[in-house]
Amino acid sequence: MIKRPIKAGLSFKPIALLSAVLLMPFSGVSxxxxxxxxxxxxxxxxxxxxxxxxxxxxxxxxxxxxxxxxxxxxxxxxxxxxxxxxxxxxxxxxxxxxxxxxxxxxxxxxxxxxxxxALPSKEIQVPARSGDAAYRLYQASCGGCHGVKAEGNKALNSPRLAGMDEAYITRQLEHFRSGKRGASSRYAKQMQMMANTLKGPQDIKLISQFIAKL
Ligand code: HEC
Ligand code: HEC
CATH class of the missing domain: 1.10.760.10 (Cytochrome c-like domain)
Structure with missing residues (x-):
């Protein structure tokens, strides 16, 4: 009774080994x-x-x-x-x-x-080059650091924003403006200054909706 599983295990081993050896060079993953x-x-x-x-x-x-x-x-x-x-x-x-x-x-x-x-993320659509107020506001005040598609810019330490939900974006912009967020690094400080260029709730709503839809 005890012998059976051992035998079964042995008979599988060469196959497992063989496939491991065969697959290794192709997998590309160390x-x-x-x-x-x-x-x-x-x-x-x-x-x-x-x-x-x-x-x-x-x-x-x-x-x-x-x-x-x-x-x-x-x-x-x-x-x-x-x-x-x-x-x-x-x-x-x-x-x-x-x-x-x-x-x-x-x-x-x-x-x-x-x-x-590296987890799969939504492909970002290039925003239509329209005369739309949100588009102009985004490209003029935010795109220089966060990228034309809000894809982020590593060299400028600016995170990807595309696809974030509207409420999160709004909340963070309000935190930067009220000074609750912005002291954690010089990058955060830069962002705080930028958030303060937005005129008020209307601008914040416009820009948050625009980014959330990208
Ligand atoms: C000078 C470059 C620069 C500009 C211009 C800029 N940002 Fe940022 N932004 C940053 C950096 C850097 C951070 C990361 C801050 C941190 O590390 O806390 C950031 C963070 C943010 C965050 C928080 C993201 C998160 O994941 O929590 C939001 C939202 C945001 N920016 C929106 C905007 C909007 C909207 C504009 C245009 C009004 C804008 N930014 C303009 C550099 C910039
Ligand atoms: C209990 C719920 C909860 C769990 C569990 C959790 N998070 Fe979060 N996380 C949040 C919330 C809520 C925020 C937004 C915070 C804010 O609004 O400032 C956040 C924000 C973040 C941010 C900042 C995002 C940004 O854009 O700035 C990172 C990074 C993060 N979480 C990573 C993690 C990782 C990694 C883990 C697991 C170890 C984790 N979280 C577990 C709730 C959670």
Whole structure:
């Protein structure tokens, strides 16, 4: 009775080995990379309950989309929450600050940032070059840093904004304007100055709706 499973195991082994050897050169993924990805995927499980299985975001929970975001921005944001530089703005930010403490160190944040940024994100449509007020406002005041399609710009440390939900964008713009957000780094300071160039609730609504639709 005991012998049977052992025998079965043995008979499968050569096939498994053979296929591993045959597939390895074609897979293009080293085992170290595969292990890192697996580890990141596991870590991400604790994030998915709010940000969604594919990091697509859940507006109802105030959790923004993260898929396709610049890894350098994701890493910095996580570090800033963990260090208490972000996280006091409102109860959404407080929730994220608490979650950020579950990550042990920089290495885990790096691992997660590259995993999340590679998750599939919506392809951004080039906004129609219209005489539309929102288009003009965006390209004149925001596009220089965040990109024509709000795809983000690594060299300028400006995150991707396309596809974020309107409520999240509005809330962040209000936080920058009220000074609740903006002290975490010199990049945040730059953004705060830009947010203050918006004239008021009408501009904020216009621009938030425009970005959310990209
Ligand atoms: C309890 C729900 C919840 C969980 C779980 C959670 N988050 Fe968040 N996260 C949020 C909310 C809400 C925000 C928006 C905070 C704000 O409005 O300032 C956020 C914001 C972020 C941001 C900043 C996004 C930006 O564009 O600036 C990053 C990065 C992030 N989360 C990563 C993670 C990672 C990685 C995990 C898992 C370790 C995680 N979150 C788990 C709720 C959550
Ligand atoms: C000078 C460059 C620059 C310009 C111009 C600029 N931004 Fe930003 N923006 C940034 C940077 C850098 C950040 C990241 C701030 C941080 O790290 O906290 C940012 C962050 C943001 C965020 C928060 C994103 C998130 O994931 O939490 C929003 C929303 C935003 N910008 C909207 C806008 C809008 C709308 C405009 C035009 C009115 C604009 N920005 C113009 C540089 C810029």
């Amino acid at each position: 085992s170290a990379e595969a292990t890192a990805k697996q580890q990141a995927k596991q870590l991400f499980q604790s994030c998915a309950s709010c940000h969604g299985q594919q990091a697509e975001g859940q507006a109802a929970l105030g959790a923004p989309t993260l898929a396709g975001q610049l890894p350098s921005y994701l890493e910095r944001a996580m570090a800033e929450f963990a260090a208490g530089k972000r996280g006091q703005e409102d109860h959404y930010a407080q929730q994220m600050a608490a979650m950020s403490l579950s990550l042990q160190d920089e290495q885990q944040r790096k691992l997660l940032a590259s995993y999340i940024s």
